[in-house]
């Protein structure tokens with residue numbers, strides 16, 4: 001089965017292509033399932049890098065129309081990539097129950113941090129990676145999410161791998177296994193290139209130190225393009241992500257169990 005559950009579109013303001021552009025690309029490569037998961041807007045705050053709240057129904061209709069138009073040719077799913085913020089629980093439930101969103105991908109780009117928010121991309125103390133992991137564990141426990149995207153995204157901060165990084169990994173891998181939510185090997189991390197540090201040459205993410213523990217725990221793993229352009233749906237970096245997962249001995253699944261766990 002050829003699938004991708006982490007797909008963006010032009011609405012998030014940092015991607016190209018309409019939903020249909022991604023569907024056509026998926027058909028060209030003979031995908032079985034294409035899940036659209038653009039960055040979710042929030043009702044009372046604009047966190048940037050995403051569609052405006054006023055566009056949410058346009059996006060939903062666009063996906064619904066593609067579902068009808070290409071029915072029988074490919075399975076198209078309506079999803080969002082969403083952070084987990086404790087204050088937004090009611091909204092996440094509305095998305096799943098009232099907006100007919102079929103699945104949410106957890107992408108913890110920022111997290112609750114002592115009454116404020118902290119960006120996962122600007123962490124300079126590895127202790128904050130443990131706070132990140134705890135916010136993730138709480139998110140995964142809610143049942144809102146079907147997949148956890150780029151679980152090791154804090155690798156982008158290039159902090160030395162220390163005991164806090166191990167603790168972060170243990171918290172995330174244990175909750176993913178406990179709540180049976182697949183972890184994602186993210187091709188966008190591979191697109192960001194290789195770094196050379198005290199561990200040698202490696203991707204910032206997927207970070208091999210994280211995935212060693214995921215492999216040991218036999219955590220379910222999904223490979224995603226996280227494409228922000230249609231031609232990245234199945235490019236060389238997605239193939240590299242597959243090779244990475246194989247080399248790490250990960251428990252890769254192709255089809256995501258979709259269904260509300262609420």
Ligand SMILES: [Zn+2]
Nearest residue numbers: 008012014228
């Ligand atoms: Zn994005």
Ligand SMILES: [Zn+2]
Nearest residue numbers: 006081107226
């Ligand atoms: Zn994404």
